Amino acid sequence: MTSSPFFLQPNLSYHCTNCGKCCGDHWSLHLDNPTLDRMKKSWTVQTPKMESSQDFYVQTKESPPEYVFKCVEGKCVFLDDQNLCVMHKEWGFLQKAPNCMQYPFTFTRAPDGIRVGLLFSCEGVALADPQIYPIPLEEAQQIFPVAREIVEIGETVPLTLEKQIPFTDYQFLEKIYFQLLERDPLEDALISYGLLLDDFVKTSKMPQETLIPFYLEKSKKYSGNLRSQRSFVLTMITLLDAMRHGSSSLGFLRLFQNQMKAWFNQGVIPVHDVGQIPMKGLEKIPFPPAEEERLRTFLIQLVWRRRLLPRVSIYRGFRLICIYYSLIRFLARGLTALEGKSEISKEILLQTLDLMERYYISHNKFTDAFDPGSPYSSFFNTLFYNSALIPILVRSHL
Numbered sequence: 067m068t069s070s071p072f073f074l075q076p077n078l079s080y081h082c083t084n085c086g087k088c089c090g091d092h093w094s095l096h097l098d099n100p101t102l103d104r105m106k107k108s109w110t111v112q113t114p115k116m117e118s119s120q121d122f123y124v125q126t127k128e129s130p131p132e133y134v135f136k137c138v139e140g141k142c143v144f145l146d147d148q149n150l151c152v153m154h155k156e157w158g159f160l161q162k163a164p165n166c167m168q169y170p171f172t173f174t175r176a177p178d179g180i181r182v183g184l185l186f187s188c189e190g191v192a193l194a195d196p197q198i199y200p201i202p203l204e205e206a207q208q209i210f211p212v213a214r215e216i217v218e219i220g221e222t223v224p225l226t227l228e229k230q231i232p233f234t235d236y237q238f239l240e241k242i243y244f245q246l247l248e249r250d251p252l253e254d255a256l257i258s259y260g261l262l263l264d265d266f267v268k269t270s271k272m273p274q275e276t277l278i279p280f281y282l283e284k285s286k287k288y289s290g291n292l293r294s295q296r297s298f299v300l301t302m303i304t305l306l307d308a309m310r311h312g313s314s315s316l317g318f319l320r321l322f323q324n325q326m327k328a329w330f331n332q333g334v335i336p337v338h339d340v341g342q343i344p345m346k347g348l349e350k351i352p353f354p355p356a357e358e359e360r361l362r363t364f365l366i367q368l369v370w371r372r373r374l375l376p377r378v379s380i381y382r383g384f385r386l387i388c389i390y391y392s393l394i395r396f397l398a399r400g401l402t403a404l405e406g407k408s409e410i411s412k413e414i415l416l417q418t419l420d421l422m423e424r425y426y427i428s429h430n431k432f433t434d435a436f437d438p439g440s441p442y443s444s445f446f447n448t449l450f451y452n453s454a455l456i457p458i459l460v461r462s463h464l
Contacts, residue, residue, distance in 0.1 A: 183371020290461030
């Protein structure tokens, strides 16, 4: 058990609904070597989906070897007809594979302690009521020592690729981010933080809380561009899909660029597991205040669990957050249009957050995209240092 303090995000909760979606259904059910070795020696239960008691894993990579739990018809062989885990019932929660125990928790360890976050792709997070189901701290503390993924942040944090700042300065920047996200409208808050961060990068002078009203007022002068945003959303979804599929050749990227032009001329954006979303007319679909608040909670949670995404630097990490904001609004409106509805509902927004978590946040390594050898590096680096990026992303309401 770690001696570091644990911090749980307020106003968020988790309660498993036994939906079974995390036990297969497009997720990669990673099986670590210690669990595999233990099960080879001791597991004797054969489920209906197994040909024998040892028919529970598949090797996906030879060197070094990697394994996943076997799935049949999209579901883990250990999932019973009530969507309950047979391994959990036979051996207990703490004997399961670390990957299975950790979901939907996230952990970020920094000098001030350990942040416990939650993934919105989990139905039990999206639907739980904080008043009834608070985040189980004891469960998080049990999982942490065996967690498969922990984000580590040290005494210095990259502001940009070229400049590091002390963690105490980072904490102040994070504090201002949370303060701004309490303001309305949300788009002004994001533009304001972008302006504040730009000034800090240029001058190295730490921003002051007293300047928040100044930046909020300044943000109102920036307008978006609907055509630019349509082009940007199409480009980002295409690139993120290419990255998710591991496509890293320049030839593949050029092929996608040509396809993007054809899609743009047709006025559609193809989205994985959704279909072709029309680009025109989406800006007329209103975003109800209740769903805007849900989106605000999600943006707070992104920073709570990843600390402004410092693995790609604070400056670029914040721009990624604005990209997520823009894509979520687009996808929510697109799903609404495809269903023939006139207003975004809670169910549609939760479906959108699930899509974002599954395909465009959790399963993409943006650190790879910025590497000099990556075919995406030129695009991303040029884009991320464009001062006009944030207003274009958040102001156009696509």
